[in-house]
Each structure stands twice: as C-alpha cells, then as structure tokens.
Amino acid sequence: MAVYRFWNFKLRNDRKxxxxxxxxxxxxxxxxxxxxxxxKYIGIMNNYVNTIQPDIGDVWHTDxxxxxxxxxxxxxxxxxxxGTRFQLASVVSKERKxxxxxxxxxxxxxxxxxxxxxxxxxxxxxxxxxxxxxxxxTNTHETNHLYNVGLQHHPNNNHVERLHGTIRQREKVMRAxxxxxxxxxxxxxxxxxxxxxxxxxxxxxxxxxxxxxIEGNNKWLTLMKTAxxxxxxxxxxx
Numbered sequence: 001m002a003v004y005r006f007w008n009f010k011l012r013n014d015r016k017x018x019x020x021x022x023x024x025x026x027x028x029x030x031x032x033x034x035x036x037x038x039x040k041y042i043g044i045m046n047n048y049v050n051t052i053q054p055d056i057g058d059v060w061h062t063d064x065x066x067x068x069x070x071x072x073x074x075x076x077x078x079x080x081x082x083g084t085r086f087q088l089a090s091v092v093s094k095e096r097k098x099x100x101x102x103x104x105x106x107x108x109x110x111x112x113x114x115x116x117x118x119x120x121x122x123x124x125x126x127x128x129x130x131x132x133x134x135x136x137x138t139n140t141h142e143t144n145h146l147y148n149v150g151l152q153h154h155p156n157n158n159h160v161e162r163l164h165g166t167i168r169q170r171e172k173v174m175r176a177x178x179x180x181x182x183x184x185x186x187x188x189x190x191x192x193x194x195x196x197x198x199x200x201x202x203x204x205x206x207x208x209x210x211x212x213x214i215e216g217n218n219k220w221l222t223l224m225k226t227a228x229x230x231x232x233x234x235x236x237x238x
Contacts, residue, residue, distance in 0.1 A: 057083035101131035
C-alpha cells in the first residue's frame with residue numbers, strides 16, 4: 001500500500017521517511033526496510049530506463065564535484081548532454097585518475113546505446129584527456145575534446161555546474177552519503193531526468209526533451225509500474 005509513497009519525499013533520509021509513515025499513515029516500517037525499498041526500486045527503474053536510448057545531441061559536458069561519503073571527501077563525476085540537459089551518468093570514486101574518468105564515460109556510453117558525441121567539454125583536469133582518447137578513439141577523430149573551460153567562457157560548463165547545485169542541495173539534506181554505492185546517486189539521476197521540470201526547457205523534463213515521455217501526474221508511480229512490468233516480462237522471457 002505504501003511501497004511507493006516515499007518517492008514524493010525526493011529521496012530524503014530513510015529514517016525521516018520511516019517516521020513520516022508512522023506519524024501520518026500508522027505504518028510501522030523500519031528505516032532499514034525503507035532503505036531496501038529505495039535500493040530495490042531504483043535498481044528496477046534504472047534497469048528499465050537504461051534500455052531506452054534518449055535522443056540526445058552531439059555535445060556532452062563532464063565535470064566532477066566533491067561529496068561527503070561517510071565522513072570522507074570523494075569525487076562524484078557527472079556527464080550531461082548539452083541540448084536536452086539529460087544526465088547520462090554519475091559515478092563516485094576516491095581519486096581523479098584516468099581510470100576513474102574512463103569509468104564515467106563507459107557508463108555514459110552504455111546508457112545511451114554506445115553513442116559517441118562530437119564534442120566533450122571538460123575543465124583542465126589532466127585525466128580527462130587520456131580517458132577520452134581511450135574511450136572515444138576513432139581513426140577519423142569523430143570526438144573532439146574541448147578542455148580547460150570555465151563558467152564565463154564559451155564553451156563553458158554552466159549546465160553541469162547547475163546540476164551540481166541540485167545535487168549539493170540534496171547532499172545537504174542528507175548530510176552525507178553512506179557509501180560509494182548508495183542508491184541515492186542513481187535515484188537523483190532518475191529524478192533529474194524524468195521527474196523534475198526545467199525552466200531552461202520551458203517546463204519540460206530532460207527525458208521529454210530527449211523524446212522519452214512519462215505519462216500521468218505521478219511520474220514516479222508511472223515510471224515504477226512500467227519498470228516493474230518490464231522486469232516481469234523479462235523474467236518470463238528467460
């Protein structure tokens with residue numbers, strides 16, 4: 001009955017969700033159960049949406065930000081399509097080495113059907129250059145690397161910096177991420193792409209701008225039901 005109610009909290013702390021369910025719905029659900037729900041259903045929804053190839057553009061923006069992971073400062077890497085604002089990938093790592101940059105590019109390619117952009121915009125971090133060469137190398141040099149950009153110059157990384165702002169707001173509410181493998185990162189990507197309207201997109205979500213429409217007023221519920229239907233169909237097929 002209340003399996004999906006916590007989505008309206010925009011992925012708050014699981015203890016707060018447990019308290020809310022007890023106070024307003026008289027449901028005695030432990031915070032561990034809430035955490036398991038979040039982990040389970042985010043996984044199911046991500047497995048579904050990652051099978052849908054978004055209609056994205058040819059310019060990707062990549063940047064990293066520092067996040068608190070259980071008292072230790074680590075790096076959250078994000079890749080975003082410029083035209084649709086669609087967030088292609090998020091990865092947490094302890095370091096900013098070439099292998100860490102490659103990891104987020106690998107995830108981004110996987111989440112858009114192996115597509116490669118014409119341009120990747122980054123700051124001046126040296127790891128990006130080698131990682132892009134490894135992950136997007138072609139004989140015809142189809143992918144160009146625009147690096148050492150800031151906020152005021154063109155091209156710039158303003159789009160992904162705004163994304164970092166929304167992530168920072170969520171991190172402050174939670175105070176810190178519990179682990180590198182927290183479901184909250186992927187849950188926020190779902191929220192950012194499929195649920196949250198963007199002023200820069202005239203009130204549309206990035207998924208709508210990328211040709212993916214989630215019907216209904218409660219997009220969380222629609223997305224979850226569709227993802228569960230997809231998983232059951234896949235299980236029957238196997």
